[in-house]
Amino acid sequence: MKILFLMSSVPDTTSKINFTDNDTKFDESGIQFVINPHDEFGLTKAVQIKEKNGAEITVLNVGTAKTEPVIRKVLAIGADKAVRIDAEPLDSYFTAVQIADYIKKHNDFDLIIAGKESLDYNGAMVHGLVAGMTGLKFVNAVMGLELKDDKTVEVAREIDGGKEYIETTLPLIIGGQKGLVKEEELRIPNMRGIMMARKKPLEVLPPVDAPVRTKIDKYEKPAPKGAIKLVDKDNLDELIDLLHNEAKVI
Amino acid sequence: MYILIYAESQNGKVAKSAKELASYAKAYADKTGQEVFAVGAGLEDAGELFKYGVNKVLTVENETLKQFNAFAHAQMVADAAKKNDANLVLISSSNDAVYMGPVLADLLDAGYVSQVISLPEESDTFIVKRKVFSNKGIAYTEVLTDNKLLRIAKNSFEVIEKPVEGTLEKFEPEVDLSVYDEYKVVKVDKATGKISLSDADIVVSAGRGLKGPENWGMIEELADVLGAATACSKPVADLGWRPHQEHVGQTGKQIAPNLYIAVGISGAIQHLAGVNGSKNMVVINNDPEAPFFKAADYGVVGDAFEVVPKLIEKIKAFKKQ
Numbered sequence: 001m002k003i004l005f006l007m008s009s010v011p012d013t014t015s016k017i018n019f020t021d022n023d024t025k026f027d028e029s030g031i032q033f034v035i036n037p038h039d040e041f042g043l044t045k046a047v048q049i050k051e052k053n054g055a056e057i058t059v060l061n062v063g064t065a066k067t068e069p070v071i072r073k074v075l076a077i078g079a080d081k082a083v084r085i086d087a088e089p090l091d092s093y094f095t096a097v098q099i100a101d102y103i104k105k106h107n108d109f110d111l112i113i114a115g116k117e118s119l120d121y122n123g124a125m126v127h128g129l130v131a132g133m134t135g136l137k138f139v140n141a142v143m144g145l146e147l148k149d150d151k152t153v154e155v156a157r158e159i160d161g162g163k164e165y166i167e168t169t170l171p172l173i174i175g176g177q178k179g180l181v182k183e184e185e186l187r188i189p190n191m192r193g194i195m196m197a198r199k200k201p202l203e204v205l206p207p208v209d210a211p212v213r214t215k216i217d218k219y220e221k222p223a224p225k226g227a228i229k230l231v232d233k234d235n236l237d238e239l240i241d242l243l244h245n246e247a248k249v250i
Numbered sequence: 251m252y253i254l255i256y257a258e259s260q261n262g263k264v265a266k267s268a269k270e271l272a273s274y275a276k277a278y279a280d281k282t283g284q285e286v287f288a289v290g291a292g293l294e295d296a297g298e299l300f301k302y303g304v305n306k307v308l309t310v311e312n313e314t315l316k317q318f319n320a321f322a323h324a325q326m327v328a329d330a331a332k333k334n335d336a337n338l339v340l341i342s343s344s345n346d347a348v349y350m351g352p353v354l355a356d357l358l359d360a361g362y363v364s365q366v367i368s369l370p371e372e373s374d375t376f377i378v379k380r381k382v383f384s385n386k387g388i389a390y391t392e393v394l395t396d397n398k399l400l401r402i403a404k405n406s407f408e409v410i411e412k413p414v415e416g417t418l419e420k421f422e423p424e425v426d427l428s429v430y431d432e433y434k435v436v437k438v439d440k441a442t443g444k445i446s447l448s449d450a451d452i453v454v455s456a457g458r459g460l461k462g463p464e465n466w467g468m469i470e471e472l473a474d475v476l477g478a479a480t481a482c483s484k485p486v487a488d489l490g491w492r493p494h495q496e497h498v499g500q501t502g503k504q505i506a507p508n509l510y511i512a513v514g515i516s517g518a519i520q521h522l523a524g525v526n527g528s529k530n531m532v533v534i535n536n537d538p539e540a541p542f543f544k545a546a547d548y549g550v551v552g553d554a555f556e557v558v559p560k561l562i563e564k565i566k567a568f569k570k571q
Contacts (some may be wrong), residue, residue, distance in 0.1 A: 011383070012518065013384075013500050013501075013519070013520045013523070014519050016386075016470050017383045017386040017387050020518045021386070024389075026383075035324070037500070037501045038501065054393040056388070057451055061292050069524070071285070073313060090403060091360070092352075092362070093355075093362075093495065096352075105306070108434060116348075119383075119384055120382065120502060121364075121380065121382050121383075121389075122364060122382055122383070123362075123364045124348050124352070124364060125351060125352035125355065125362055125364060126303060126352070127352070128349070128351065128352025128353050129352045129353075129355060129356050129357075129362075131354025131356075132324075132352065132353045132355070132357065133419070135354060137321075137362075137432070137433060138320070138321075138353070139349075140320070140345075140348065141348035141349065142350070155320030155346075156434070157344065157349075159345050159438070159440070160343055160344050160345050160346070160446055160448040160449060161440050161441060161444075161446030161447070161448065161449065162438065162439045162440030162441060162495075163438070163439045163440075164435055164437075164438050165436050165437040165438070165439075166433060166434065166436065166440075167434045168432055168433045168435075169432045169435070171251055172490055173351075174473055177501075178494065178497070178502060179263070179494055182489075183488050184488075196400060204393075204557070211394075212394065213360070213361035213362070213393070213394055213395045214361045214362070214363060214391050214392065214394065215389065216389045216391050217377060217390045217391070217392050218388050218389075218390045219382075219387050219388065219390070220388050220390075221387060221388070222385065222387070222388060222526075224387070225544075225546075225547065226547070227546060228533075228543055228544070228546050228548065228549045229547065229548050229549070230543075230548075230549050230550070230551065231549070231550050232550075233550050233551065233553075233556065233557050233560075236550070236557070236560055236561050236564045239532070239548060239550065239561070239563060239564075240564055240565065240568050242548055243509065243530070243548070244568070245516075247509065247529075247530040247547065247548075249451075249452065249508045249529070249530055250452075250476065250509070250565070250568070
């Protein structure tokens, strides 16, 4: 089985977000980049499938050389080889074209795993666009995946207020999230993995020409919250009054 | 030119999200002299949308399409847009719409913007504001294509009644139903009778400050008297005190209710990223230094085991008035 893992490298979740160049760019100074947390569940799932059924895992990232330390981490966790398409991921469409092009050229992946969204631009669209472009089946917000046989797979997808179980076939693209594997099963690199990762191949490919469909003109931070109104614990009537008359929510 | 909204149903009725989309579309249509169309499958009360400014509802009665399938519904919406000369299409941020969105964008060759929180700005170019970095930033995003697809963020537009004389039109979209082949929904687990976390107007959430799962009775009771859904912090879900579906935060569910009440949750940055879209936040915590006090609108410093039962009694009394 061949698995393609689509990885995005995002600011660590504890990062303070700032903008620079007259608020036209995200300020990367002092930011530590990590594997997108939603992707981590899919990566561990891929490694589990490899250990149980045998699989070759390729990690694919569209990014500049800056993402290589994060790619190496994926290799240390268990991917077998890496491909980096050497480009700034300008918008989701541009990024999806790069990935779809790679998939079409290779055309032999059984399972393509992404995260349901990346925690930087929160678009939740690259993997779905790739599905549209390649004609592959696609399930989003996947919280469970079970291989029934060589071809059949049952996936659980999050729906509003519950879960939906879908029986479908490979090849398949999924947008993974929490639940795909248990939190405590998430893999982190160990020393042996880190040593081995150094010897694993990382291929750098040039991007294909593609336009962008959206562009960010400027950023701003959300308006700061007004000061909190503290209510004495012995005067909860005041809280009810505030929620009823001021916030108008009860 | 027309603006098209994808109207989702909830138990066969027009969903609240569809009314939000209609209100957004109507506000923009009035500025630009356009009309608003809606398309939806199996809406029993489709005419309800006229109240919110929709001029025409394309109703789809095909039995197969009544069951959501991202590829089938994307084709349905794309066909409706194409046949009705709509180049601006709006979808909600429900799980289904998020799933369908990119597939639809591909069919429409549309620039697609997620988590939109503003009407397009009045300028020569088409620019909307969207939430990025898990609510920690706002990006002014320009759409460069003729066709445009916007996914509107949850609870960012009020439902506004603006009744128009609308029409219902039966619509039989050209959809390749083979997308249902080798893709079968075999089971649905949906909590019935309970308010779902993603739709709830009020959410009551608790964290490790509650000391153990046996103490959740008062949280459920508080939620009950408020007609709220319950949620929890990540550590609580990780410890197995509460089901994972209740975890709200950056890697759990992201919610944006009108009121979020956090009990015994310190307010780590990852937790806030999942809830700071809420219109109003109340924090109850015995540690006045908890970071949540910097993020919330209202706060009570005090022991949850003392404050919550009292609050339940006060709300019960208030509801009786």
